[in-house]
Amino acid sequence: MLRTIFIITALFFSVGGQSQIKYGTPSNEPLPEKLQGLRVAIEVNNFPKEIDAVKIKDQYYWMHNTAIRCKESDVTIIEFGAYLFYNDQWNLRRSYPLKDLNKNFGTKKERLKHAQPYTWAENWRVGPSLFGGWAMWYFIGKTPSGEIVCGYEKIETTDKLLN
Secondary structure, eight states: OOOOOOOOOSOOBOTTSOBOOOBOOOSSOOOOGGGTTOEEOSEEEEESSEEEEEEETTEEEEOOEEEEEOSSSOEEEEEEEEEEEETTEEEEEEEOOHHHHHHHHOOBTTEEOTTOOEEETTOOEEESSOOOEEEEEEEEEEOTTOOEEEEEEEEEEEEEEOO
16 A cells, blocks of 8 residues: 655744744745746645544544646656645645655656546555644646646645544
8 A cells, every 4th residue: 555654743842942833724825936937737636625633543644635637738747745834834844756756646757648637545644643734735847848837735634533
């Protein structure tokens, strides 16, 4: 089974011991710089969009999937990853190695074929603590004409138990 650990750290501490993270809900904050100015041509869908946790033994799981596709043409993904929302802005959590796109989404050579959906069925957040937060999956790709395009979608994990 494919599984990724998408852990959001509950608190970061400064040298003085005070919390530096302020979680919130994104509204109209600017996109991360690397997405600004890029045309949205890659559809990204997370299901469900709001995820309650399930507790299994000593871990919490926020079970969801992420699907991507391009309706216009083939696109070769050149970067993908996730941002977390805290301190009133999107903060890069991680850019993933491109080989992970092929492994997790079932693409070949990081290529999205025109209109073909690709799904990471078990793109789960897993962690030892029950707390909510916002993430945004992003994808940057190149069209056959050489245009750099993107796609992104927000997802909310809650501090509620499903079961």
